[in-house]
Amino acid sequence: MIRLDDLDIFVKAASQDSFSAVARKLDVLPAQVSAAIKRLERELDIRLFARSTRSLRLTAEGEFYLPYAREALHALYAGQEGVRNDEQQLQGTIQIACPSDLGRNLLLPWLLDFRQSHPGLNLRLSVSDKVADVYREPVDVAIRYGTLQDANFVCLPLVPDNRRVLAAAPSYIAKNGQPKNPAELAKHACLQFELSGKVYDRWRFPLAQGDVWVNVNGPVVSDDADIIRRCALAGQGIIYKSWLDISADVKSGALVLLSTDYVGEGFPLNFICPHRKQFSLAIRQLYRRVREHCMTLAHEMPQFTHEKTLAPPRADIKSGVAVMPL
Template sequence: MIRLEDLQLFLRSAALGSFSQAAREADLLPGQVSAAIARLERDLDIRLFARSTRSLRLTEEGERYLPYATEALQALRDGQDGLRGDATQLSGTLQVAAPSDLGRRVLLPWLSEFRRAHPRLDLRLLVSDQVADVFRDPVDIAIRYGRMEDASFIALPLASDNRRVLVAAPDYLRRHGAPRSLAQLADHDCLLYQLHGRVYDKWFFPDQGSQHTVAVRGPLVTDDGDVVRRWAIAGEGIAYKSWLDVGDDVRAGRLQIVLARQRGQAAPLQLVCPHRRQFSPAVRQLQGLLASRCAALVADLEQAVSRAGAPDR
């Protein structure tokens, strides 16, 4: 019979890529984790990991078994949560991964409010621009920008109409002037973002059913979206950011919309789960809250663009 503890150690070993790290996390000896994995492999009659002296990786069978193990543990957690109380009394632990800027500035107060409304619920927030793997990482849901093309994910919309806007501080625009066209962005310091070592120095804009690509440059590059926003507020250059990230700064006058007549790239926000069964009462209620709050912020985008000089659409 498969043991619950063995499944948990399998998931953590797969996520961490190490029996030793999984053992430290569970306060066990590495040999105990190895024994648990060996026991699970015997029960399943498959080999889950390919081991060497320097690496640990999932076999093809292990990769295929991983989502089933994740689903099984989640089903057990859902059952436990259901026994603790009715759906109006949310309990258990909800683990959420979110982008850095959005997580710190926008989602944090909403999540704190959600937690106060459900005091029996434990909330774990992982804030990082590194994209969380909802199959491997210790998260229940991930908040992500962009459309999910991978059919293995279940995605619920939070802000389908969100898009990017060009913004800069009033001080920067006084010193350097405002670009009058996308081509003039080449003459400005643009604040660049990188992920996994790749610098995103090409900005995309919708153009009559296709997209227009603009190559940009600048002396400042970071792997943290919040740093891009802070540099923009400090007058260091022009940023191309999601409206959800910079809307408050535009409303407060810390940033101004640049080239308001130019529509920005779509940046829909999604709530992502590895499986529909992970839509627990806590996830469903949180998705409803976030969707309603995001809708109010995105509705303000068209008003802000109009005030910045865009014609009525």
């Protein structure tokens, strides 16, 4: 089989008067040039050059073969350049699964901006709090909270230090006050998330002295995390939610952080690709774009007392991806 490197060396040698001159041009040893020509001659079963100690010239067969070699290399280089241009234009479809609140209110503007930068790219979005089985469902990328236990996935961190925070609307605080410590949450209206029929009514706080679990109650339970957030905005109760999900609400004053004296549990956000072969240029560029946006919000996350003495995040595991309440 003809090696492309050998073909390239042959074409370059045709315009030189010695193998040494070709070697200097390619920054290789003269013996390597000679070996490449000999391999090509064996594959073609012809003699390409008439060689002497002082001169190098093409044989008749070499003269005949040279334009074909040039045309073949030109076609290969043109094809390679075309592939690179297509990759830069990012054509095709990316199927993305993400949580409801994060997907609608945070990721969607970023994804649309990314697609606007690459008009040849199509997005298929699955926005749901039900965790997608990335092995069985047609998913190229899953953006999910939690920890990963399956080494077969490509899992890249978006915000590894993200945490959940307590927040409520100013109207709720004016009417009901705010808890001074996690134990007082039991006396407040706490908005709860439901996943796969399980209501997350025990909230965990990894304090310096150890984990504290609080049983909570409230007027609204929903399996849609965005509904829980909207109820909080309406003054219906307290939420315990990812900083990323409510950072814009906190900055606008629509929600108020209740305390930074006690830290919420870790809630890392990850970018998951089910198969390493699917980690294409388009997906790599998408990851970089989303991570840039996420890290901007992460830098705005408030600092918590005793944060350095916390236990690692915990999660319930399902289908290889940690399932955690939103």
